[in-house]
Amino acid sequence: MKKSSINTQDVLSMRGAGYYSERTAGARNVINEAGDMIFAALVDLPDSTALKIADYGAADGGTSQQMWNTVIRSLREAGDMRQIEMIYTDLASNDFSTLFRMMQGMQGDPTHAYQNHFENVFVHGCGTGFHKQLMTSESLHLGFSATAMHYVSVKPMEISNHVHAVCADVGSKTAFAEQAAVDWQNILLARAAELVPGGRFICLNFGIDAEGRYLGNTGGKHMFEHFHKYWKALHDKSRITKDEYERATFVQYYRTMEEFCAPFADPDSRVSRAGLTLKANYTKLTKCPYSAAFLDASGGMSNREYAESLIPTMRSWSETVFKTALTGREASEINKIIDEFYQAYLDEVTANPEGHAMDYVHIILDIEKTVS
Numbered sequence: 001m002k003k004s005s006i007n008t009q010d011v012l013s014m015r016g017a018g019y020y021s022e023r024t025a026g027a028r029n030v031i032n033e034a035g036d037m038i039f040a041a042l043v044d045l046p047d048s049t050a051l052k053i054a055d056y057g058a059a060d061g062g063t064s065q066q067m068w069n070t071v072i073r074s075l076r077e078a079g080d081m082r083q084i085e086m087i088y089t090d091l092a093s094n095d096f097s098t099l100f101r102m103m104q105g106m107q108g109d110p111t112h113a114y115q116n117h118f119e120n121v122f123v124h125g126c127g128t129g130f131h132k133q134l135m136t137s138e139s140l141h142l143g144f145s146a147t148a149m150h151y152v153s154v155k156p157m158e159i160s161n162h163v164h165a166v167c168a169d170v171g172s173k174t175a176f177a178e179q180a181a182v183d184w185q186n187i188l189l190a191r192a193a194e195l196v197p198g199g200r201f202i203c204l205n206f207g208i209d210a211e212g213r214y215l216g217n218t219g220g221k222h223m224f225e226h227f228h229k230y231w232k233a234l235h236d237k238s239r240i241t242k243d244e245y246e247r248a249t250f251v252q253y254y255r256t257m258e259e260f261c262a263p264f265a266d267p268d269s270r271v272s273r274a275g276l277t278l279k280a281n282y283t284k285l286t287k288c289p290y291s292a293a294f295l296d297a298s299g300g301m302s303n304r305e306y307a308e309s310l311i312p313t314m315r316s317w318s319e320t321v322f323k324t325a326l327t328g329r330e331a332s333e334i335n336k337i338i339d340e341f342y343q344a345y346l347d348e349v350t351a352n353p354e355g356h357a358m359d360y361v362h363i364i365l366d367i368e369k370t371v372s
């Protein structure tokens, strides 16, 4: 087993300066569709003088901004004028300054810059990973997280024959599954400590559905197989070394519904004993918005235009993995190789776009901290 020596924080962070949310319409759609569920949970909370809300693994905050703006507007329109404390969490390496600027309408489209629209909304950031308790005990009313908790806290190993655990050999898959189980328990225990009795934690996590589908693998061309194909091609051409080839391992694991629900199914588990119960759980497939726009255009968009919209959305979250694998080279050389890598994928989509898309598969969980 090849041990990892890479700082996972470097491998995880999304590309900064707003690049991530500008090119991630699919993630934004998934979050927007959860708005009603979030609002219903907020209305259902026990009485409190103020509301403390957390958005865990928020990246630059751009993808959830419209949802929070809508939810806060709905609260205000319903006569709820309570003070709201919004805590955005992510890793220390995250681009928090872009996030703070966006919420104040100083960067990007200010339409949903809710700090400009509402009184008594206080925005904070927390740069500590979500596997730990991040705020004072029993102080949080609603925790939310989208598309973030598939990142494992530690890369258990480099996968020597692929880039992602979903396509890995049994031994590698098992190592990632074990790490993900420990992490999920830690995530839940931390939220159990933070939540007030009656508080809620709603998360929309990447996962594997009952039909075995997951991000970029929903019946068409398989995205992770393509990442691997073009990364391996660079190695086969001696553009990258064997070590570099192996170091491109995503620090991710897509849990199944069973894996997500396991801590709740056992009344004696640490999570159940900490007071967390599962109110609802379901899977959701969200079609790739770039593919949908291409199909809707029915000939009005060229293959190349489609490829040039699809590949950047993949690049926004995957690029750091491949870049980090090349650590030690000159920055200009790294950029050249990475451009070559995504260009090869882009050329394939341009030549034959059929089946290429990045559909999302989420497992959605609504968790409650019971009133003891």
Ligand SMILES: C[S@@+](CC[C@H](N)C(=O)[O-])C[C@H]1O[C@@H](n2cnc3c(N)ncnc32)[C@H](O)[C@@H]1O
Binding pocket: 012, 013, 014, 024, 027, 028, 031, 056, 057, 058, 059, 060, 063, 064, 089, 090, 091, 094, 128, 129, 130, 131, 145, 146, 147, 148, 149, 151, 153, 317
């Ligand atoms: C794919 S982005 C999702 C961003 C946003 N929530 C969305 O749905 O568009 C995943 C985010 O999770 C963050 N992340 C990964 N591991 C984390 C951890 N242990 N603690 C906090 N954030 C983490 C990454 O840095 C990244 O910003």
